[in-house]
Amino acid sequence: MKKLLSAVVAIGVIALMAWGFYQAIYAAPADAAQGEVGRIFYYHVPHGMLCYLFFTVNFVASVLVLAWRRNFPARALAADAWALSGAQVGVVFCSVVLVTGPIWGRPVWGIWWTWDARLTTTLVLWLIYVSYLLVRRFAVGSEMQTLAAVLAVFGALDMPINYLANRLWRTQHPSPVFGGDPDAGIKDPRMLHAFGWNVLAWAVWGIALLVIRVIVERRAQRIAGSEAEAALAAD
Amino acid sequence: MTTPTTGQTELQEPSWSKLVFAHLQKDLRIEWRSREAINSMLFFALLVVVLFSMAFDPTADASREIAGGVLCVATLFASVSALNQAWAREIRHQVLDALRMTPSGGSPMFFAKVLSNFLFVSIVQVILGPIFFIMYNLHPLGEAWLLAVVIPLGTWALVANGTFFAALSIRSRNRELLLPLILFPIFLPALLAMVMAVKTILTGDSGDPTHLWIKLLGGYDIIFTTVSLLLFGTVLEAE
Numbered sequence: 001m002k003k004l005l006s007a008v009v010a011i012g013v014i015a016l017m018a019w020g021f022y023q024a025i026y027a028a029p030a031d032a033a034q035g036e037v038g039r040i041f042y043y044h045v046p047h048g049m050l051c052y053l054f055f056t057v058n059f060v061a062s063v064l065v066l067a068w069r070r071n072f073p074a075r076a077l078a079a080d081a082w083a084l085s086g087a088q089v090g091v092v093f094c095s096v097v098l099v100t101g102p103i104w105g106r107p108v109w110g111i112w113w114t115w116d117a118r119l120t121t122t123l124v125l126w127l128i129y130v131s132y133l134l135v136r137r138f139a140v141g142s143e144m145q146t147l148a149a150v151l152a153v154f155g156a157l158d159m160p161i162n163y164l165a166n167r168l169w170r171t172q173h174p175s176p177v178f179g180g181d182p183d184a185g186i187k188d189p190r191m192l193h194a195f196g197w198n199v200l201a202w203a204v205w206g207i208a209l210l211v212i213r214v215i216v217e218r219r220a221q222r223i224a225g226s227e228a229e230a231a232l233a234a235d
Numbered sequence: 236m237t238t239p240t241t242g243q244t245e246l247q248e249p250s251w252s253k254l255v256f257a258h259l260q261k262d263l264r265i266e267w268r269s270r271e272a273i274n275s276m277l278f279f280a281l282l283v284v285v286l287f288s289m290a291f292d293p294t295a296d297a298s299r300e301i302a303g304g305v306l307c308v309a310t311l312f313a314s315v316s317a318l319n320q321a322w323a324r325e326i327r328h329q330v331l332d333a334l335r336m337t338p339s340g341g342s343p344m345f346f347a348k349v350l351s352n353f354l355f356v357s358i359v360q361v362i363l364g365p366i367f368f369i370m371y372n373l374h375p376l377g378e379a380w381l382l383a384v385v386i387p388l389g390t391w392a393l394v395a396n397g398t399f400f401a402a403l404s405i406r407s408r409n410r411e412l413l414l415p416l417i418l419f420p421i422f423l424p425a426l427l428a429m430v431m432a433v434k435t436i437l438t439g440d441s442g443d444p445t446h447l448w449i450k451l452l453g454g455y456d457i458i459f460t461t462v463s464l465l466l467f468g469t470v471l472e473a474e
Contacts, residue, residue, distance in 0.1 A: 124424060127419075128421060153466060
């Protein structure tokens with residue numbers, strides 16, 4: 001039953017991603033100003049939106065770790081698995097944003113990179129969560145979980161700055177497509193379709209990845225726990 | 236709870252500011268006797284300024300553009316070495332464990348450490364500032380008095396975060412290595428704001444008429460100091 005369910009989910013995710021790919025590359029018309037290279041928008045923007053989602057998972061789980069660490073250590077351990085997985089998947093999505101951005105920037109702006117507020121804060125966001133993953137390697141045990149959770153709270157402080165960056169400052173990065181100026185945004189419904197399908201496909205893919213990471217991490221925690229118990233029993 | 240009846244006055248919790256003052260007094264006395272932090276920071280920052288000056292050989296115009304960044308980075312590198320020492324000193328002879336057992340809690344200890352480190356870094360900057368202006372042939376074209384607002388705000392951002400993350404990284408295996416790895420990404424927005432503000436003042440251009448960068452720096456200070464104060468107890472008690 002479990003195997004059947006995971007096979008169905010896997011096929012569903014692959015089918016959704018294939019449909020998203022078809023929509024972005026074939027169904028949507030090319031951008032009037034940018035041409036074919038504008039299609040990278042269907043990957044860049046969903047990944048940008050979704051990396052907020054996964055960093056938010058990390059933030060909420062970290063707050064739960066801090067809240068539960070004294071009275072409910074078992075629950076705190078579970079929350080820690082979610083925090084770690086959220087940061088890992090978030091870093092992957094943020095990396096995709098940072099890679100696809102310059103690929104688009106080179107033909108459209110003529111430069112790979114510029115130090116404007118949006119680009120800089122995105123890079124900072126990525127750096128903070130990489131340092132979060134590093135902290136988890138440098139310390140051990142429940143102490144490390146607490147320290148990492150504290151660092152995650154600081155990382156989350158950078159998210160609103162990053163979100164507001166191209167609303168507060170005049171940046172080289174394009175102004176918001178959604179929830180910004182009423183004149184801005186996509187008007188062609190085929191483009192909106194392609195965009196919506198890609199957000200959905202990448203979200204489902206990311207969440208599947210997150211859940212798999214959590215399962216693996218929980219298993220690793222159980223193994224570490226039983227190893228510690230065995231070591232105690234051997235004495 | 237019964238109140239002690241032996242003394243004439245009832246035992247009272249000392250106020251928060253008194254606790255901060257007690258910790259501050261201790262930190263300042265240690266520094267006054269050893270002068271470790273200020274001396275090492277001063278020499279280190281001087282070296283960074285000289286190194287940058289030789290590496291770039293800037294002309295007067297170029298130096299106005301880069302001076303803000305060089306000053307900030309010199310302070311940054313110098314203070315990282317001192318901030319590690321600030322907590323490593325407490326680890327020796329289990330002083331930190333003793334402090335954890337006092338009823339005063341973490342936040343006054345943290346705030347006093349931030350204040351004392353802020354004072355040390357500011358002293359270094361006051362000594363280094365004139366040398367810096369001479370070596371880079373600077374004379375600011377904008378409103379120079381604003382430097383007296385921007386530099387302390389940026390230093391506060393550095394010291395408040397640095398003290399917090401030094402306490403956090405002191406608990407890990409490779410303590411000296413970890414602090415810059417966590418501190419630099421978190422401090423980057425403040426560094427950017429500080430560098431941009433200093434550059435606007437030195438070059439005198441009117442690109443930032445509303446002082447947006449200075450306001451941003453102030454907001455950053457308030458938010459990050461508040462979060463640090465709230466979470467310091469957690470870091471102190473983590474085990």
